[in-house]
Amino acid sequence: MATVTEKKKASAPKLQHSKERYMFWFENMLLQRRFEEKAGQLYGQQKIRGFCHLYIGQEACSTGAATALTKDDKFITAYRDHGIPLALGTDPKAIMAELYGKKTGTTKGKGGSMHIFDKEHNFVGGHGIVGAQIPLGAGIAFAEKYNKTGNLCICYFGDGAIRQGAFHEALNMAMSWKLPVIFVVENNGYAMGTSVARSSNVTELYTLGEAYDIPSEPVDGMSVEAIHEAVSRAAERARKGDGPTFLEFRTYRYRGHSMSDPQKYRSKEEVEEYKHRDPIEQIRAVILDNKLATEEDLDAIDKKVKEIVAESVQFAEDSDFPDAKEAYTNVYAEDDYPFIMD
Numbered sequence: 570m571a572t573v574t575e576k577k578k579a580s581a582p583k584l585q586h587s588k589e590r591y592m593f594w595f596e597n598m599l600l601q602r603r604f605e606e607k608a609g610q611l612y613g614q615q616k617i618r619g620f621c622h623l624y625i626g627q628e629a630c631s632t633g634a635a636t637a638l639t640k641d642d643k644f645i646t647a648y649r650d651h652g653i654p655l656a657l658g659t660d661p662k663a664i665m666a667e668l669y670g671k672k673t674g675t676t677k678g679k680g681g682s683m684h685i686f687d688k689e690h691n692f693v694g695g696h697g698i699v700g701a702q703i704p705l706g707a708g709i710a711f712a713e714k715y716n717k718t719g720n721l722c723i724c725y726f727g728d729g730a731i732r733q734g735a736f737h738e739a740l741n742m743a744m745s746w747k748l749p750v751i752f753v754v755e756n757n758g759y760a761m762g763t764s765v766a767r768s769s770n771v772t773e774l775y776t777l778g779e780a781y782d783i784p785s786e787p788v789d790g791m792s793v794e795a796i797h798e799a800v801s802r803a804a805e806r807a808r809k810g811d812g813p814t815f816l817e818f819r820t821y822r823y824r825g826h827s828m829s830d831p832q833k834y835r836s837k838e839e840v841e842e843y844k845h846r847d848p849i850e851q852i853r854a855v856i857l858d859n860k861l862a863t864e865e866d867l868d869a870i871d872k873k874v875k876e877i878v879a880e881s882v883q884f885a886e887d888s889d890f891p892d893a894k895e896a897y898t899n900v901y902a903e904d905d906y907p908f909i910m911d
Contacts, residue, residue, distance in 0.1 A: 585794065588861045590636060594793045595852045595867065597635070598628035600874045601652045602849060604661060607878050608651065608668060608682075612828045616885075617668045620697075621682045624652035626791075626823040629848035630755050631656035633796030634723055638804055641718070643691045645706045646725035648683035649755075649822075650695025653725070657690040665881035671888035677899070678891045693722075700726060700733030703752070707739040710750035710813075721749035721807040723800070729760025731774060740815065744781045747812035751803045752778070754815075755790065757822045762834050778815030790820030791846040821846075 584591070605623045612621050624631070627649075634644075635656040644653050651664060659675065667674025668682050675685050686694040693709060696702040706724025713720045730736065731754050743750050754774050758765060765772050778785030784806065789795040796818060803814035821843040825832045856862050900906075 584855075584859055586797075591852060591856055591861055592870075593636065594632055595849065595856060596870050596874065597632045597656055598793065598849045598852065599871060600661070600877065601628045601631065601655050603871075603874050603878045604655060604664070604881070605651060607882060608665075609824065609828065611668070611882070617682065618670065619681050619683075620648065621668070621828045622649040622826065623822070623824045623828070624649055626843065626847070627755060627757065627820045628652055629793040629796055630725070630753070630790055630818045630820055633793040634753070634800045637797045637800035638723065639720070641691065641720045642804075643693050643709050643713070643720065643722040644725075645693040645702045645709065645722060646695055647699070647702060647727055647730065648695050648697050649727070650683065650685045654685050654687050654690065654692045657687070657692055659685075659687045659690050659692065661877055661881040662884040663687075665878075665885040666888050669885040669888070670890060671885055672891040672895070673884070673888040677895060679895065679899070700730035700735045702726060703730065703733070704735050704739045704742075706752070707743045707748055707750055710743065710748040710807075711746065713749055714746075719808060721751065721804060723751040723753060725753045725755055727760060728754055728756040728758070728765055728774060729763075729768075730754075731777065732768065736777075740778060740781045740783060740813070743813040744783050747810060749807035749810075750813045751800060751807060752783075752813060752815045753818055755818050755820055757790075757820050759822075759826070759834060761826045762830060762832075764834065773817075775815060775817035783813050783815045785815040785817070787817045787819055790818035791843070791848050791851070793848055793852060 601624060605625045608617060608621065609623055611617045631652040644657060646653055654664060655661060663675045664685055667676055667678060667680060667685055670678045670681060672678045675687055683695050683697045686692060703724060703726055706722050709722040713722065740752065756774055771777060775785040775787045788799040799816055803816060806814055823840055853867060
């Protein structure tokens, strides 16, 4: 008869990934969480102005995809755009400086929270017009196919943007031309503040892709492992030349749509219920249960991450605002374009 210890060993889930990957997932998602928490504080202190949309709760959506794709693949998203570049390796100092509107920011202080770009890490930006990035994502994928790079584009958008005509036009064209693009709707349930159930007869959003014969599936957006696996499958399909995949990441944001959102459309109990499925805590449990690291190790990572965020804030504080003349630069490709006045 098997002993209690043997039974425990037999029932213990087998790790699907390496220790290094689990540790990266934990640290990277924690970096996003601490960065966004600090950004929220700074917004309250009026250090950060304008619009600001936090990614708290949705960190698995960026981190899981980052490990499933290559450094040469392209990422594009909407205006909730701090998390993805952090997952891809963009310097937190440059992102924080951009939130401050400083010239050392990712777009020289001219884009702010909604328009983070990083060419070096193939992050093709956060986009403010609802749904505008969807045809852009298809266009990037067209360029990759045309140039025979073997790379793909992953295009993120929210459940509110799925109502735009550009979504349907892009999916139709992408499937017709078998473009190497992964369309991802980050369904956090409420768009700007209206639930999916109140805004659409179709609440299983992934089924919208089936109208264009695109392989489509729902994914647990609170599980970094599930996202990694789903994006890996979609990437394999795209690289084989079979065209796009449509994924519905069923996720949740703990904060409002933006910093000005009073969140009266949902209960505190609902938010707390989702926090029990927190993506960071799930990976923490896997790490500890499988003895990949100790509580002390994870506490040290948290301390390290907080120091990185603190350094990014100090960098932003110490940086200068751009000169007023910068308003006229990077507007046109030609430096001497006739409508630019001195």
